[in-house]
Amino acid sequence: MAATSKDLSKDKLIWMYTQMLRIREFEERVKRTFVEHPGVIRGHAHLGDGAEASIVGALATRNETDLVMPSYRCHGYPLVLGTPARALMAEIYQRKDGICKGFGGSMHLADPAHHFPTASGIIGQGIAHAAGAAYAAQVKKTGQIVYSFFGDGSSKQGAFHETLNLAAVWKLPVVFILENNQYQAYTHISLEDANAIAGEPLSQKAKAYSIPGVTVDGTDVRKVYDEVGKAAERARAGQGPTLIESQFYRLSPHGNAITVPPVPTQFQEHESIEVYGRKDEFAAAKKNDGIVKFRELLIGNGTLTEADAKRIEEGVRNEMEDVVKFALASPLPKGEDALNYVWA
Amino acid sequence: MAATSKDLSKDKLIWMYTQMLRIREFEERVKRTFVEHPGVIRGHAHLGDGAEASIVGALATRNETDLVMPSYRCHGYPLVLGTPARALMAEIYQRKDGICKGFGGSMHLADPAHHFPTASGIIGQGIAHAAGAAYAAQVKKTGQIVYSFFGDGSSKQGAFHETLNLAAVWKLPVVFILENNQYQAYTHISLEDANAIAGEPLSQKAKAYSIPGVTVDGTDVRKVYDEVGKAAERARAGQGPTLIESQFYRLSPHGNAITVPPVPTQFQEHESIEVYGRKDEFAAAKKNDGIVKFRELLIGNGTLTEADAKRIEEGVRNEMEDVVKFALASPLPKGEDALNYVWA
Amino acid sequence: MPREMMFAEAIAVAITEEMQRDPNVVFYGQNMAMTDRDPFVRKFGKDRVRITPISETAELGIAIGAAMSGLRPIVELYMAEFMLVAFDEVVNEAPRLRYMSGGQVKVPVVFKAGFGFAAGWAGQHSNCTYHAMMGIPGLKIALPSTSADAMGLMRAAIRDDNPVVYFHHYMLTIDKGPVPDGEHLVPFGVADVKRAGTDVTIVATAWMVKKSLAAAEILAKEGISAEVVDPRTLSPLDTKTIIDSVKKTGRLVLVDQAPKHASAAVVIAGEVAEQGFKYLKAPVKMVTALDTSVPYSEPMESFVLPSEQKIVDAVKSVLAAQAAAV
Amino acid sequence: MPREMMFAEAIAVAITEEMQRDPNVVFYGQNMAMTDRDPFVRKFGKDRVRITPISETAELGIAIGAAMSGLRPIVELYMAEFMLVAFDEVVNEAPRLRYMSGGQVKVPVVFKAGFGFAAGWAGQHSNCTYHAMMGIPGLKIALPSTSADAMGLMRAAIRDDNPVVYFHHYMLTIDKGPVPDGEHLVPFGVADVKRAGTDVTIVATAWMVKKSLAAAEILAKEGISAEVVDPRTLSPLDTKTIIDSVKKTGRLVLVDQAPKHASAAVVIAGEVAEQGFKYLKAPVKMVTALDTSVPYSEPMESFVLPSEQKIVDAVKSVLAAQAAAV
C-alpha cells in the first residue's frame, strides 16, 4: 500500500509548505520583474501560481531518482526538485549563470542533474518524452518512475492519445498528471473539451486506454499526495500508468502579454475577467488558495505555530530577494556563445 | 426513431446482398489480376473482403446526398455508392478511363460525383477530412451527414483523438465507423490496443469524448444497419457524432506483397497463418462469412430462392468479368498527362 | 487614396471583406472567437467563426475536408511551428488530394501562421519553416513584407482554389504602411522591386525586406545603389524578376532569417546558378541565420540572426569580388 | 575480404552488431517484432525490440525521451512520409532539446525511414522529404546509395550522439554490393567520389547515384568523362569535396528525385553559386522530378522522375553551354 498523507512526518509537512511558498514567491518575483526591470525577461513566461498544492503534493511522493517532465509552464517543479532558484531565475533573466546558460529561457528549463530532463514548448510533445524516460527506466531496470505533467488543453493533442495508449500497452512506469486549471491560454475548458461540456471529469479519458483515471482536488496538497502516491505505487509495481486529473485554478493570466518589440510586455488581468468578465469565478479561485488552506490546516493541527509560519514565509521572501539580486547581477552570455551545444 | 432492419423492403435486401457480392467479386478480380496479369497493378492494393456486411449495412442507411470517406482500403464503398465498377478497376489498372484518370490508384480512389470526396493513404488523416465535410454540411445546412470509415489500427493515431473531440464539441453530423478487423497490417490488435489487451471493446474510446460508443457484429449486415441507422439519425438530428466499432475479419492479407521491381508482387497467405501460425483463427473467420450468413438468411426467410441467389451471383460475376475486360482494354495515360491537375 | 494601416490590421480587413463577399469563407483557430463580443463572431456568427482546441491535425484536416465540400476555410495558427505537429496535412494532404483524384476535387484553404518572432521566444517558437513547404507541387506560400502586400496576398489567398500557407512575420505586426483603396489584390508569383538600384540585387523576404531596405539606405550614403527584390510568394516563385534584376546589377545578395540550408535564399541561389549564371559578375552571397537553433538570450539571438550590418558587409564583399575567371 | 550483401541486409547487420556491442541500443517500430520468432527479438529480447501501434508522435517522442535517459533508440518508420504526422518531433524536438538545455542533454536517436518508392505508390508514399530536414541545426541526415555506405552510415548513426534521420531508398533494397570486413564505419559529412572523371561533375544521392553511374557509362562511350559525387550525408554536407570536383571539371549537373525546390540539389547548387562560382565554366544544371506529385500510372510516373537519359542530356547541355560572359 502507498503511504498516505496521514503518515506524513512533521518535517515533511513543513517541507511541503515551504516548497509551496517558494513556488508562489518565485512566480511573484518573476511577475514583478516585468514591472521593476522591463526587458529583463523576453519572450513568453508562464507562471505556476495556483498549482503549488498540486505540484508539491505530487512531487512529495517521489523517490530520490524519479524523473519529472513538466510542460512549458515549468518554473515550479525544479524548485521542488532542488535546482538552485538562483540558476532558474538567472535563466529566465537570460543570464550566463542560468540553468541553461541563457539558451532556453522560461519555457525550456532543464536540470537533468536534479531529475528534470527537459521541457518542450510545443503542446503535448513532452508527454511522449516522459513516456520515453519511463521506457528507459523499464529497459534499464533502474526502478525509477516518471511524473508527466501537462495541461487540460494539452490533453486534446494527438500526442496525449498516442502516448497514453502506448504507455498502457507497454505498462510503462509513468504517472500522467493532467493539470486541469480550467484554461488553455485564453480559452475556457467549456469551449474545447467534450468531457467538460458533458459535465464529466477529464479523468474519464483514461477509459480509452483501460487504465485507472482519477480526479482530485488539486488545491488540497494532501489529497494530491494520496492519489499520486497510489499511482506512483502502481507504476513502481510494474502495473503501468495512471491518469490523474488534478483540478485547480491558474491564478495569473496565461503569460505576459504578447507584444512586438519595442512595445513593453507585462502581465495583465486574468482571462476570466479580461476575456470573459467573470469576476466571481476569479474571486472564488483566489479564496480557494491551496497555500492558504494548507497554512490553516498546519496551524490548526499544531504542526506549525503562527510564528513558525511567519518565520518560514520570511525565509522564503529573503531567499527570493537574494535570487533576484543574483540573477540581475549575473552577466549576459556573449553573442558567440550561441555557437555552442548545437552538436553533441 | 431510426428505421430498423426489420422494415427493410425485399428490394432493398436484395440490393444489399447484391452489393455485398459485388464487393467480394470485385476484390477477387483485383487479387486474381496479380496472377493473371502481373504488372498491371502497381504499388500497394488493399482488399475489403470480409468487410462487405459492414460496408453495405452502414451505407444502406444513407440518404441520397450523404458523404462517405473511407480509408485507403477503399474499393468497396464506391461500388455501393454507384461509381461505375469499370472506372474503379480501370483506375487500379493505371488506365486513362480510371475514375482518377490513373493519378490515384488503389489507395486514393475518389468520386465526388457519387459522394465519395477522397481517401487518404496516410493513417488517420481521412478521419479529420470526414469531420471537415460534416462541418461544411453543418455550416451550409445541407442536411447531409458524413460516414467516416477507418481501421482499428487507425484509432491509435492522434488524428482520431483530436477529430473525435472536436466533432463532439461542434456536434458535427458524422458517424465514425471503426472497422475492427483485428489486424493493423501484420500486427494483431492484441499487440497494440490497450482496450483490446484489457478485454474491453474499442467503442469504449467514445467515453473520452462523451459520445455514444457501440460495438456491433460487423458480419451481420442487419445489425450494422440498425446501429449505424441510430447513429445516422442522431447525426441528422444535430445531436453530434457516434463511434461505432464494427467487428469483422479481413479475409485477405493486408495487401499484395511489398516487393522491389522487377520482383513480381502477389497476395500471400493471411497474416494469421503467415506470421502467427493461427490456422484455426483464419478458418473460423472464413466460416463466419457475412455474405454466406446473409445468403442463408435471405433464402431461409423466403426473400430469395436458391435460383434467385444463383442468378444474382451469376450477374455479378458477369459484371466483373466485363469490368476486367474493360479495364484491360483501356489505354494507359500518356507521360505528359502528368502535368495536369497540379494546380486548380 | 491609400490608407495607413498596421500590418495585422491589413490582414484582418482582408479577411473581413472576403468573408463579406463570399459566405463560404470560414475562419477558425485556437484562442480566437472566445466570446460573442469577438468582432468576427459579431459580424459572421458562430458557424463561420469558431474557436478550436489545441488540435492542429484536426483543425487542418477539417479545413481540408470542408474545402472539398465547398467552404473556403482560413485556419489561424498563430505560430507556424504549430503546423509541424500536423505537417502531413500541410504537405501531403492539402496539396496532393486534387492531383491524386485526377482533378476531381479542389482544396481552397488558407493556413495562416505567424513566424520568426525574434524576441526571446527561443528554440521552438522562433523558426522559419517555409523551406519545408517549398517545392511541394500544389501548395502556395505567401510571405508578405508590407501592409499592402499583406492585405493583397491575403485576399488572393482566400480566393485561390489551391491550398495556401500564409506567413505573417510577427516582427511586422504593428508596422504601418499605405494600403491602396478598394479590393486591393496582389497576385501570387509576382515579385516586387521594393527599391530600385543598379550595383547589386538584394533578394529578401518578410522582415528581412525591412532590414535590407535599411541596409540599402546605409549603402546609398556610401554611393552604392542596391536594388531590393521581394519575391512576396515563395510558391510560385517569380524567378524571372530576380534574374532580370541580376541581369542589370550582375551581383546578388540573398537575405533570409533561416539557417542557410533551410532557407529560401539557398533555393533562389540555386535557381540563379542555373538560369542566371551568365549575368553574374561575382559569386552570390547569402546572409542567413547561423547554423544554430535560436537561443533565448538577447546577445546570442542577435549574434545568430541577420542584421543590417551583415547585409551591408555582404554587399560590399560581392562588390569587391572579382568576376569568375573563365 | 569484402562480402557481397544486399542493401537491406547491410543495414540489418549494422543494427544487429551495434545492438550486440551496446546494450543501450533499442529498436522498435510498427509491424516488426510481431512474434518471438523475429530474429531481433530472438537475439535481444522483448525489452529492446518492440512493436508499436500506428502512433508516430508517440514512437518518436518516446525515442527522444528514452535517449535523454541513456538509451540509443532506433525507430523503424518504413516510409519517410509517416514522419510527417510527427514532424515536430523530428525537426523541433530532437535537434533542439540539447541546445535549449544549454548542452545538458543529448538525444542519440536514429529515425530510419524508407523513401522514394517509385513503383506505383502514388502521391503520398513516393516522396523525398529530406529537404524539409536540411538546415536544421542539430539534426543529421544519412542517405546511402550502396550496401557498404548503408552499413557504415547506420553504424555511425547509431554511435552518433545527435539525432539522425537515416533514409533508405526502397528501390535499392535488394541491390547487392561489397561490404568491407570488420566494423565498417562511414563518417558523416564525407562525400564519396563514386566514379572519377574530368569533364563534368554529377552530384547525386541514393537511387540517383545508381542512375547517374549508368548515365556516366553511356557518356563514357561517347568520350565524355563524368565524375559522380555522392554526398552520402546531407547534414553535415561535404561541400568541399563537391567544389573540389567542380574545380577540376568546371561543370556541374545535380540529380535529385525530388521536385526542384524541394530537392537537395538546389541547396547544393546554391552553395556552389556562393563558394564555387569561380570554378564554373557553365551554368549548373539540375535534373529533378518535375513539379507534380508522383502519379500512379507508370507512364506518367516515368515522365515525372529523373532518368538516365535526362541525366545524359543534361550533361551534354552543360558541356555545350558557353562560359559566363564576364
Ligand SMILES: Cc1ncc(C[n+]2csc(CCOP(=O)(O)OP(=O)(O)O)c2C)c(N)n1
Ligand atoms: C502544438 C501547439 N499548439 C499551440 C501552442 C500554443 N500554446 C502554448 S500554451 C497553450 C495553452 C496550453 O494550455 P494547457 O495545456 O491547459 O496548459 P496551461 O497553460 O493551462 O498550463 C497553447 C495553446 C503550442 N505551444 N503548441
Ligand SMILES: Cc1ncc(C[n+]2csc(CCOP(=O)(O)OP(=O)(O)O)c2C)c(N)n1
Ligand atoms: C501515419 C501512417 N503510418 C503508417 C502507415 C502504414 N500503414 C498503411 S495501412 C496500415 C495498417 C492500417 O490498419 P487499420 O487501421 O487497422 O486498417 P485496415 O488495414 O485493417 O483496414 C499501416 C500501418 C500509414 N499509411 N500512415
Ligand SMILES: [Mg+2]
Ligand atoms: Mg490549462
Ligand SMILES: [Mg+2]
Ligand atoms: Mg484493421
